[in-house]
Amino acid sequence: MPELFLILRSGYKKEYLGGDLFGGITVAIVALPLAMAFAIASGVGPEKGIITAIVAGILASLFGGSRVQISGPTGAFVVVIYDIVLRHGYEGLALATLMAGVMLMVMGLFRLGAVIKFIPYPVITGFTAGIALLIFSSQVADMLGLKIDQMPGDFLSKWQVIFSHLFQTNGIALVLGLVCVGLIVGAKRVFPKVPGPIVAVIFGAVAVQVFNLPVETIYSRFGEISPTLPTPSFAMDISLENIKLLFPSAMTIALLAAIESLLCAVVADGMIGSRHNSNSELLGQGIANIGSIAFGGIPATAAIARTATNIKAGGKTPLSGIIHAVVLILFMVYLAPYIVMIPLSALAAILMVVAWNMSEIENVKHLFKAPTSDVAVLATTFLLTVLIDLTVAVQVGVVLAAILFIKRIISVSAILDNKIATYEPLPEAFNDPDGIEYKAIKEGVEVYEINGPFFFGIADRLKFVLDAIGVTPRVFVLRMRHVPFIDATGMYALKEFQEKCVAKGTVLVLSGVQPPLLKDLKRFGFVGRVGEENIFDHIDQALIHANTLAVHHEKN
Structure with a gap:
């Protein structure tokens, strides 16, 4: 209007x-x-x-x-x-x-x-x-x-x-x-x-x-x-x-x-x-x-x-x-x-x-104090505007800025194991009341956590987690409480990981899956693959289930 x-x-x-x-x-x-x-x-x-x-x-x-x-x-x-x-x-x-x-x-x-x-x-x-x-x-x-x-x-x-x-x-x-x-x-x-x-x-x-x-x-x-x-x-x-x-x-x-x-x-x-x-x-x-x-x-x-x-x-x-x-x-x-x-x-x-x-000379001077990647975007856009073409400058500038943004998101997204971080965790993770150090975990249970958006930038990291453990666990708990969204590549990586777990006889359990994320997983058909009984919204419930599965496996 x-x-x-x-x-x-x-x-x-x-x-x-x-x-x-x-x-x-x-x-x-x-x-x-x-x-x-x-x-x-x-x-x-x-x-x-x-x-x-x-x-x-x-x-x-x-x-x-x-x-x-x-x-x-x-x-x-x-x-x-x-x-x-x-x-x-x-x-x-x-x-x-x-x-x-x-x-x-x-x-x-x-x-x-x-x-x-x-x-x-x-x-x-x-x-x-x-x-x-x-x-x-x-x-x-x-x-x-x-x-x-x-x-x-x-x-x-x-x-x-x-x-x-x-x-x-x-x-x-x-x-x-x-x-x-x-x-x-x-x-x-x-x-x-x-x-x-x-x-x-x-x-x-x-x-x-x-x-x-x-x-x-x-x-x-x-x-x-x-x-x-x-x-x-x-x-x-x-x-x-x-x-x-x-x-x-x-x-x-x-x-x-x-x-x-x-x-x-x-x-x-x-x-x-x-x-x-x-x-x-x-x-x-x-x-x-x-x-x-x-x-x-x-x-x-x-x-x-x-x-x-x-x-x-x-x-x-x-x-x-x-x-x-x-x-x-x-x-x-x-x-x-x-x-x-x-x-x-x-x-x-x-x-x-x-x-x-x-x-805007003052703004340009101020931007030169920003991270090097931002300065590179500024300089590239400026030079392309002057020497090549404004259309090319805007297109390249936006694409370059998008790539750098994705790189930054990747740098703060990580897959962490239960005791030692595969990638550097956030400082506050050490004071987490729901941290693994406060939980009882049976032998044969491994707990890893995806920290940040699970998208194409870090999806490939999940593929090698089982190989990195060295010993095939009976139950693998994947925490997703800090995953705000998941894209198609992330979904496919989860599917591949679940198939790898099945091939090795490992039960995959998801923890901290919030309603919006659960909705996406259902739409993709992943919930049916992993089973609703193996998806929980809190780590305590997930560990009770995982420990029970591990004990049952030992008795058998």
């Missing part, structure tokens, strides 16, 4: 209106230069950035699951969009975004919002830092005033082209860009409530017009900006061949939109003390991306910086996001002739500051 609908159903409070109005206006002022800058950096015209901020801003606020999020073009998409446009043109980008929008809606409808949150922090930090470096690199040419017809998409080639054109550096553009960087940083420190980006673009546009500075502007590169929204259309070649070709790009867009939106929602929740609905948010972002493309925009997602601005300015409900979009429409209608006066070096300055903030 969209958050806006829930708010309206419970009753929109009058005191919300002032905050929503001021928040929407404030964030629109911030969003205008950012939307254009992100669009230009993505290899498309500035009007597409404004269109995206308007359409996605309205639709995400109408159908999303967060109270105060502001959606539009963001830095996370710059690298992806530029690469797609470079290889497939805008029509290819449109189809990939349409597919991504459908994917996001499917994620929301199938309640996959919680799953996205499981992407490890080192992976997110690694590709975010990589994107930041790529954005910074993409703006160096405009900051230096270099006139390069077509900038390569990959990182190393981009810098080769930049170095080969350094002799063309426009000193005036560079100085203007550096002054704009100073204005953005200074405004944040001296006047924190004044949007630094709008100060920079106003200063840049005024300086260019008053002093007739020989620098490139939005108008000189892109021409005029239309003061109206285009007619919605899905005029693209939606063929099976193109869908296959663009599917990886669509997956990247969908994944980035989901991650960025849900991260933003978590940040917003912390700032206002609310709780978002992740599935509704994914559904809203899917609709927003489809709508953006219909009007000729680019991919969109929730923007953390704009959302924070909205909150600080007083935004209370999704209405602030709708107001922000309406104000942008007014800017587009009445300020189009002035917007094109903005110099590209001023927009480059904005994106360089954005890239610095995205890099």
